[in-house]
Amino acid sequence: MNFELTEDQQLIWQTARDFANKEIEPIAAELDKEARWPTEIVNRMAELGFMGMAIPTEYGGSGLDNVCYALVVEEVSRACASCGVIMSVNNSLFCDPVNKFGTDWQKKEILAPTARGEILGAYGLTEPASGSDAQTMKTVAERQGDGSYVLNGSKNFITVGPHAEHVIVFAITGEDNGKKRHTALIVQKDFDGYEVAPHDEKMGIKAAHSSTIFFENVKVPKEYVLGEHGQGFKIAMNTLDGGRIGIAAQALGIAKAAIDKAIVYANERHS
Template identity: 45%
Template structure:
């Protein structure tokens, strides 16, 4: 069993850390306060090859795997979770999905522009009435000459405002049992009838755009079907396994930022004549944060390795996402507590980490959904 990173892993880590320190960390608080999508930062990330990391080389990407992506995403999210989730969704829910399930025609048409970042991808599964119950999708796709007409509303779409390409899950066989009649379609933003709806005002990851996507008689050609007709739900679930590695990596990154900020503050802040890290109550919080960080990282990287090696990984992905997100939220709460009143102000980044951490237990499968998945795979 080998725990050391390879030279490629270290190169990705160091490159991402340099980018995070130079571009993201100095600006993350401002982007959050302004709820401003960091277009320039995403463009620079694309130029560095981050957006095409998991795209096969023949389509313009780096041809790397989930473990490389996890290492990159930890570094990005330790500085800015909004940029982190934008890159994660683009890589795991669009690029990796298309590379695995798309036809050669679709891969040649779309992967090069996704890899170079000239087009951002978004994942449209959730609907107002279909959240944790993802099979309850009501968006319809009706067969017409040469393709399908899509109608419906998608909700909570990350990068909905900026994305140029959407994978949309719609019901193609309304007579089939729940979830069995769903198909995945690639839908360009330019298609007539597609509109960006309401933008959500959020607690955290505020520099990441989250919107509705409205589909009104959107014509999608037959060639833009991903996988087979009526097999979309299987693709959606398989894709979410990879997405959970991405969000687990996000949780690890936020958690690490909480620990680093708390360790620094506890060494500098003095009360009763000594640094507060010399009080057992504070020292034990730091010890628990550090231990759970290592455990979360190991779970996430194991899940990534299993998926990269083609082994069954659904249970491992859910375990990683479950533990990492819960540990991240505990770390964020303790980070604010260690900072005391200062942690409740915007002068210190832990208040942003606290807000950003909360979503990791909600999106790409809420905490109790992960428990359901795990229990069914025991």
């Protein structure tokens, strides 16, 4: 197997490294200390095509591969872990499942502006009483005669939640042989009954705001169903599988930054 980077991959990597060093690293400590949402960095990541890297160009993405994506997440995370998470959520947890499971309309109307980074997407699986075992979720969506759903419940720890235009929400939509069935819904922040709590106070990656989102009788039109009715759990798990690439790249970038700083400090310190 050839692990050499192609010329394109090297070019993207260099672009990301320069951007991270010159524009992100100088403000990273301030972002974390102040828990400030990095609007200017998000806008620059959009300009550079980093918000929908592996999405086809016809749907607003950069049409690149996952190696490029991982290299960029690694560099961005090396400079600022919060910025790495923001980028990773938009790419892996929102754009990727809409690209894989979305209708043509969803790809044109919802995916394209999100992959261009003009608006942001989030992923809503976790609930106050449902974490690792996501099957225990309580959020429900009742299918109506016209194919729309009425959504009730809440999701928490939703990264980018306070800044997202839309979130993929996983909800129980029925039962089959005593087993709960789930459906994935793309829920827009301007739907009636959608309410975002103030962002969480976190111990780290503080600039990557996360929050709880409440849904009270939110009517979700049928055009916003992602994938098939009853297939939501598969979509949730498949999305998390893809998300591991971003998580691994973030961890690598953060580890690199830690060792680089430790070496500088160890060489400076006289005891």
